[in-house]
Every structure is written in C-alpha cells, then in structure tokens.
Amino acid sequence: MSDHKATSRSVLTVGDLLSFPALQMRLLAGGGGLGRTVSWAHVSELEDPTPWLLGSEVLMTVGLAVPRSGEAQRRYLERLDDAGVAALVLSTQLRTPPLRQAFLAAAEERGFPVLEVPLAVPFVTIAQEVAAAVRENSAERLGAQLQVFGALRWMAEENLDIPALFDRLEQLSGYRLFLCTAQGRPLLPGVAAPEDVSVLPADADAPPTVPGGFVLPVLGPGGAAGYLVALEQAGARPAGLAVVQHLATVAALRLAMVRQEREVLRREGAETLAELLQDTLDPASAQRRLAHHRLDTQRPVVLAVLRRTQDDQLEGALSDHPHLTLRRGEDRLVLAEPGFTEALAGLPGAVCGVSRPFTVGEPLRVAQQEAEWAAGRAEEAGKPLVHYGEDATGRWLPEDxxxxxxxxxxxxxxxxxxxxxxxxxxxxxxxxxxxxxxxxxxxxxxxxxxxxxxxxxxxxxxxxxxxxxxxxxxxxxxxxxxxxxxxxxxxxxxx
Missing domain, CATH: 1.10.10.2840 (PucR C-terminal helix-turn-helix domain)
Structure with missing residues (x-):
C-alpha cells in the first residue's frame, strides 16, 4: 500500500483516492468536490445513514441504498451532502439501479463526488487505504489536539484576550473559526460572525457536519447562546470533530466570563449613576468611576429615560457604547455620550426622552427632569425619541x-x-x-x-x-x- 504516500504532507482528499491506481476508481459526477477532506471510509446500505455519520466519510454501497426514481435518488444524494459526506462510492455490476439525470445533475451542482469502483476491488481495500493515510497524520493531529485542550490553561496563565485566544486556536486546530448568535450577529467581541449564515442549523440538535467543516452550539444557561462555525483552512490539517467540540466548550466558557464581567460592570454602573443622581459623589470619584466605564469625562454626556423596553433589548442596543444604566420602577435611566441615542430609537415599542448635553460634575437633577419631560412628550406625540429642547416651551418652564x-x-x-x-x-x-x-x-x-x-x-x-x-x-x-x-x-x- 504505497499509493497514498503522496498524502503525507497534507490531508487526504477525494482526489487523492481517485488518483490511487490500485483502487481503479472512476468519477461519474461531482468533480468540483474532489478537494473534499476524507476522514474515514464506511459501508452503508441504509437509505438514510446520516444519523450515524460525523462528516467527511467516504460512503460505499453496492447499490441497495440507492432508490430507483430520479427524484428519490436526488433526495438521497442531498441527504448525504447535507450531512457532510465526502463522496459516494458505488460498486459496479451489483445492485445499483440506473443513475437518473436528476441524480447526476444534483451531484454536479453541489460538487458532490460520485465514484464508481469495479467489482474486483473490495470495499475493504478502500477502507485500508483511507485508514493508512489517516494514520500517517495521527501523531501530528494528536499533538495539535493536546495543545487545543490546553486552551483553558493559556487563558489563566497568559491572560489572552478573546481575539488572541481564537487566533491561536485557529492555528492549532486547522479551522477558520466564527462565532455568532442564532440570528447571525457576533457572539463574542473580536471574533467574526460567518458571512454565510445559511450554514447555521434550524435548532441546536441538528447534525454538526456542514460542507467543509462543523457547526456546533455554544451553550449557555438557557440553552444554545449561539454557534461555533469551524471551516477547514486551505493547506491546514483539520483536527476533527472532537477538537471542534472542545472549541465550542472554550467559547461557552469565555462567553460566560464576558457576561459575568458585563454584569459586574452593569451593577457598578447602576450604583455610580444612583449616587450621581443623589449628588452624593464628589467630582474626583465621579470622574474616576466614569473612566472605569470608558466614559470620557472631558466630553459632554446626556441622560436618557426609556419606557416600555426590556433589559436585554437595551443592553443589545448599547453594546457598542460606553454607558451607565439604572432601573427606576418601569423606567430605565441611561448616562452616555450623545451619539448613542439613535440606537435607542430602534428599540421596538420603546419611547425615549433625552436631556440636553452637560458635563460631568454638574448636578444630574436638572438633566433627569429634562429627560423625564422629553420621555413624556415622546409618549404623548407617539414618537420613539424626543430630545429636550425640541419643544422650545419646555426650557422656559420653572423646574419647581x-x-x-x-x-x-x-x-x-x-x-x-x-x-x-x-x-x-x-x-x-x-x-x-x-x-x-x-x-x-x-x-x-x-x-x-x-x-x-x-x-x-x-x-x-x-x-x-x-x-x-x-x-x-x-x-x-x-x-x-x-x-x-x-x-x-x-x-x-x-x-
């Protein structure tokens, strides 16, 4: 078995198998997918073997699993492709029904290789070739896996930030990594969301395999908080599903840490804003605390009063803006720089009133009255957002x-x-x-x-x-x- 030696410097592909003279394979359709990675070879005569597959398998059949009608053949091929199967190998002169045009056209359209192997080449020979090629890379893959499993130690010892952590995980795992919510928005700061959100599953229990990689849920307290998308990098050695599962666990842990940090900041911010409203915080302490929340104490700020909004919606709208928030009954008070208010106008069903800009150190009592007046005016006028001063009358009314x-x-x-x-x-x-x-x-x-x-x-x-x-x-x-x-x-x- 020397034909596979050419693969020792790279991952095994469908094209490599097609090039092995001993296997005598012939391409029937789907030549656009010859670069697909092969992780294993397996025989199945089930019409739907996908629940038992992990992805990147070469599936071999004598033809019992292949339906007879063109439409059923097309659906059979699409199921295999959606499950991440690398290629389908059919044995000639046995039970394979005539291959319909719909089947062959779907293979070409999807770039799903359909190969034919003569009866003289037993399936066990193909399995042995694949196993030998995979075994040659196993030591290197194991080393990469062990390093990836050390990610928790890096986080503790080296204090890696999120982008640096995932850059290193990409280098070691052989995958390009993306993180996003179920809606396709970024899940962790510094890690991009996938451009093609069609790879995201309909639910967290869907099979993990997608063309060219895996998609796994990133779990949180309430279930799936989002998804990790791991796509094979060209020329790299992908470490496999077990490593990607570990990467999803690392992402879940890092997400929990980020949420905990945000919750601590939110509580500290609420305490600071409450003290500012009560005018019990001296200017030096106020500036120090606001700087801790990334608010520039040399620039003007505004106070906003929001009504009929949810905390998670508010936090999502303000995620890119340094701010302090405080809940007062049904109202949410927000202190931030003026540019954040447009993000609030898009909150569904919410109304917002905004004070005039002021500098840190001035009492917030006047700003609070202005924001409450503007919020009331927004409710009356049916507007999502009103800035104090848009109605010139308000500025001339007494505050008492x-x-x-x-x-x-x-x-x-x-x-x-x-x-x-x-x-x-x-x-x-x-x-x-x-x-x-x-x-x-x-x-x-x-x-x-x-x-x-x-x-x-x-x-x-x-x-x-x-x-x-x-x-x-x-x-x-x-x-x-x-x-x-x-x-x-x-x-x-x-x-």
Missing part, C-alpha cells in the same frame, strides 16, 4: 413643580373644573388647536368634531377662563399653562 401647579391653577383652573362638572372637553380642544398651530379644520378632524363645534368650545374656554385666545398675551399665557399641565400629568390626553 409647585410653581408649575400654581401656573396651571391660575390660568386653567376654571376650565379644568368646568370640564369635570359638565363632562366637557374645553382644555383638550384648546390644546389640540394650539398644537396644530391654530388650524381649526385640522384640529377638528383630530378631535372628530365639526369645525363649528370647535369654534364654540374655544369661545366658551375664553368665557370660562377670562382669556381671549385671539390676543397674543392670552394665547402665550395659556400655551405655557397647557405645557405645565402636561408636565404635571393633569392635562387631558391628546387625540
């Missing part, structure tokens, strides 16, 4: 809620009591009309009433409050009072 209440009572008190006593909607009508820049027909349509009815309500409001809305002074006073009522939550909801 007692003063806001006094303004509402003085200007709108009679109208509020009239609405309560008569079931009327004077204040809602006035507010809708003002928000639509005094366009009566548009405001009436929003209120679902006739323009004449709206005109009557405006006149009645003026009679009840003693303020003629046709004058600039009265209009301005009422507008500020309406905004103050909205801030206090006493104004009727808009249409």
């Amino acid at each position: 809620r007692r003063l806001l209440s006094a303004l509402v009572e003085q200007v709108l008190g009679e109208a509020l009591r009239y609405d309560a006593a008569h079931g009327a909607q004077l204040l809602l009508s006035v507010r809708t009309w003002m928000e639509r820049d005094r366009r009566t027909e548009e405001a009436a349509a929003a209120l679902h009433i006739h323009p004449n009815t709206l005109a009557y309500r405006l006149r009645r409001f003026g009679e009840v409050t003693g303020r003629d809305l046709s004058t600039t002074a009265a209009f301005t006073e009422v507008w500020f009072a309406v905004r103050a009522a909205t801030e206090l939550g006493v104004a009727a909801a808009g249409p």
Whole structure:
C-alpha cells in the first residue's frame, strides 16, 4: 500500500483516492468536490445513514441504498451532502439501479463526488487505504489536539484576550473559526460572525457536519447562546470533530466570563449613576468611576429615560457604547455620550426622552427632569425619541413643580373644573388647536368634531377662563399653562 504516500504532507482528499491506481476508481459526477477532506471510509446500505455519520466519510454501497426514481435518488444524494459526506462510492455490476439525470445533475451542482469502483476491488481495500493515510497524520493531529485542550490553561496563565485566544486556536486546530448568535450577529467581541449564515442549523440538535467543516452550539444557561462555525483552512490539517467540540466548550466558557464581567460592570454602573443622581459623589470619584466605564469625562454626556423596553433589548442596543444604566420602577435611566441615542430609537415599542448635553460634575437633577419631560412628550406625540429642547416651551418652564401647579391653577383652573362638572372637553380642544398651530379644520378632524363645534368650545374656554385666545398675551399665557399641565400629568390626553 504505497499509493497514498503522496498524502503525507497534507490531508487526504477525494482526489487523492481517485488518483490511487490500485483502487481503479472512476468519477461519474461531482468533480468540483474532489478537494473534499476524507476522514474515514464506511459501508452503508441504509437509505438514510446520516444519523450515524460525523462528516467527511467516504460512503460505499453496492447499490441497495440507492432508490430507483430520479427524484428519490436526488433526495438521497442531498441527504448525504447535507450531512457532510465526502463522496459516494458505488460498486459496479451489483445492485445499483440506473443513475437518473436528476441524480447526476444534483451531484454536479453541489460538487458532490460520485465514484464508481469495479467489482474486483473490495470495499475493504478502500477502507485500508483511507485508514493508512489517516494514520500517517495521527501523531501530528494528536499533538495539535493536546495543545487545543490546553486552551483553558493559556487563558489563566497568559491572560489572552478573546481575539488572541481564537487566533491561536485557529492555528492549532486547522479551522477558520466564527462565532455568532442564532440570528447571525457576533457572539463574542473580536471574533467574526460567518458571512454565510445559511450554514447555521434550524435548532441546536441538528447534525454538526456542514460542507467543509462543523457547526456546533455554544451553550449557555438557557440553552444554545449561539454557534461555533469551524471551516477547514486551505493547506491546514483539520483536527476533527472532537477538537471542534472542545472549541465550542472554550467559547461557552469565555462567553460566560464576558457576561459575568458585563454584569459586574452593569451593577457598578447602576450604583455610580444612583449616587450621581443623589449628588452624593464628589467630582474626583465621579470622574474616576466614569473612566472605569470608558466614559470620557472631558466630553459632554446626556441622560436618557426609556419606557416600555426590556433589559436585554437595551443592553443589545448599547453594546457598542460606553454607558451607565439604572432601573427606576418601569423606567430605565441611561448616562452616555450623545451619539448613542439613535440606537435607542430602534428599540421596538420603546419611547425615549433625552436631556440636553452637560458635563460631568454638574448636578444630574436638572438633566433627569429634562429627560423625564422629553420621555413624556415622546409618549404623548407617539414618537420613539424626543430630545429636550425640541419643544422650545419646555426650557422656559420653572423646574419647581409647585410653581408649575400654581401656573396651571391660575390660568386653567376654571376650565379644568368646568370640564369635570359638565363632562366637557374645553382644555383638550384648546390644546389640540394650539398644537396644530391654530388650524381649526385640522384640529377638528383630530378631535372628530365639526369645525363649528370647535369654534364654540374655544369661545366658551375664553368665557370660562377670562382669556381671549385671539390676543397674543392670552394665547402665550395659556400655551405655557397647557405645557405645565402636561408636565404635571393633569392635562387631558391628546387625540
């Protein structure tokens, strides 16, 4: 058995087997896949042997497993290819039915080698050639496996960061490694996601073999957190499924460590933000803690208030932005540099209010009021994101809620009591009309009433409050009072 000596410097391929004179093989179809790696040779007469395969096998059959119809033959070939089989070897002059055009066309399209071997060459001869070729590389593969299994020791002793760790694992395993979530997004920082997400399985229990490598789940507390995709590198010696399984375990451990680090940072950030809001943190300590969270204390920051969002969605949107978060009831408060707010606007169903930029060291009480006001305005307007100052009125309102209440009572008190006593909607009508820049027909349509009815309500409001809305002074006073009522939550909801 000297024909396989040429493979001692590289992995065994289907093309190598085809070139061995002693095997007398002939290519029937699928010549585009002659570079496929061969790890073993096995005989099977099952119509679907894939549950018992690991990938890269040369599957040999006398033909009992091959269906007779063209469509069934095509499905048989596709099952083998999807399971990562390297090639199909058929023995001539035995039980193989006529090969249909659909079968041969599928082999060509997929680059799945279909080989024919004469009856004079027993299957055991092919198996022996494959075993001998694989055995020559076994010592080197074992060395690579042992080094890969030492990955946990490297992490502890050398403190390798994630990119350096996976670079080394690629060199030793012979695979190009990718990590991603089930949706194809990056799973660990510094490790790329695969460009072709079609290799990802429908579920974590799917067979691990894919063309040119393996895909294995990266497990977390709730099941599969994502997937490791290991694809053979050209000219390398792939270390096999056992090593890839170990790589998935290393990825799972590193993911757990990253999540733990993020959780510690999140809790520390929440404590820091709570102390900043209470104004109990001195400037030097505040700057030191913010720098620990990668926030530049020399640049402006903003405070955001988010409503109707989930923590995992928020963390995903903020993953690329240094930030502090704090939960207050149903609200989430976020402190970060101004550029992060656009990421929040895309959170499904969430509304966000953002303060004006300020510098670290200023009290956060004003920023919190601004962000809460903007969040309320976003809810009223049905917008996902509002920055404080977009409505110029807000900046002129007093911060003291007692003063806001006094303004509402003085200007709108009679109208509020009239609405309560008569079931009327004077204040809602006035507010809708003002928000639509005094366009009566548009405001009436929003209120679902006739323009004449709206005109009557405006006149009645003026009679009840003693303020003629046709004058600039009265209009301005009422507008500020309406905004103050909205801030206090006493104004009727808009249409």
